[in-house]
Amino acid sequence: VLVNGKVVNTLGAKADPRTDIITVDGKTLDSEKIDRVYLLLNKPRGYITSTSDPQGRPTVMDLVGSVQTRVYPVGRLDFASEGLLFLTNDGEIANKLMHPSSEIRRTYAVKVKGTMSDEQLRVLRKGVHLSDGFVKPIRVARSSRLENKEWIEITVTEGKNLEIRRLFAVLELEVERLRRTAIGSLDITGVPVGKFLTLHKWQVENLFTEAEELSAAYAEGAEKPAPRKSAAKFAKNKPVKKRLPAKKRAPAKRR
Template sequence: MEQIRIQKVLSDNGILSRRKAEEAISAGRVTVNGRPASLGQKIDPGKDLIAIDGKKVATSGKVRKVYLALYKPRGFVTTLSDEMGRKCVAELVKNAPAKVYPIGRLDKNSEGLLLLTNDGDFANLIMHPSHHVAKTYRVTVREKVSEDALVALSVGVQLEDGKTAPAQVSVLEEEPGRTVLQITIYEGRNRQIRRMCEAVNLTVARLKRTAIGPLRLGMLGQGRWRELTAQEVGAIRSAALQAEKPRREKPQPGPAAGRRQ
């Protein structure tokens, strides 16, 4: 059997994400046949014995790749386990056909589309900073949104970790004490939408991710998951490969960006 890098084996079997596997290997927590593993080490998953913290983990050279779309409700953290005892998305996919881990994050108070997989290469492709897969959010704020704020969100606002890249922003609904925005971003910073809104003095009341690249949340119910079709996996893979790193100039977002519909 062809030998495979150990971190890929761990991620493809849904044991650890690629990043967590690399961290565990670097910390000396992973052994192969009783000896400390090294980053990039190639193994035969059908023969070699892998252990993490002294506990053997089951691996296979033939793993079915699973790709899930989950509607993450508010109140769940995007981890497989939590030291603070909070509800984790792992509880929502425990009946999935394989152990999967999240691609990216949604914070505890946000909801919407979350992808999970046991395919480490696919996860890395979607999350890699150079690919900038578009993510679309329905954002409810408590204030009336000025034209200046819409323009600022569209062209980029200054945050503590640098100016945000241009975004697509439009107003979907507006009534006293409530405005609903649609915001599409091409970055993956921590709590980015919330921080962008705070930067222009907007208070987020509800944040829902409705799309990742060409994949939409659709009619999926809260807390429910479904497997992606082969066509959907191919579509988002293509979107990631074709995405260009955004320039620090306004993109070609279409007539609705930064304006009221």
């Protein structure tokens, strides 16, 4: 049982289905009676990804205070990290987004102190063993370099805790800045820092379809990078209707 995204195993614990998001075995209670909200936030550094903080530090909830419906963050970006973060009151969608089987790609821009050597780049592309499992990035590329600092772009699907920072720590590279720039094909372009966009459910579900198609292509060795879409523009788009197969023409009669 999850209440607002947190496991509840205390006997007698209370929750209000009118204000709390209650999920049992992956199913959200009274889902048909509650308006679902899907937010895509550009989280700044210096905010906790949580609904509250005992130390009184700012949380991402402070940035979505204008939203009347109670939502909670999906996944995490640590205090010093920034970039795209989903918030919702849809427990089923939240569980799918966080589950490893979804294989939704998350792209990060990482600023490191010094420069990454060709050998370090080779090792990272090949994959790294962390304490909780093996991580092989989908893509790693140099982005830009300025004096003794370098930006690296990396795309992963695993979503382990502090995954990116730990990958670079294994390579003995110090991360100075970490920004999540894309979730699937949704790009951070057009989402101001500290602001959010409201998405439709179909737009979030489209990420799962996209991930399945990319995973299949990747397995066959014929993968092509997914085209990035500005999240701001994508939020305004309407679902694309699938074209019906054209009717076959009857064979021409011989004269």
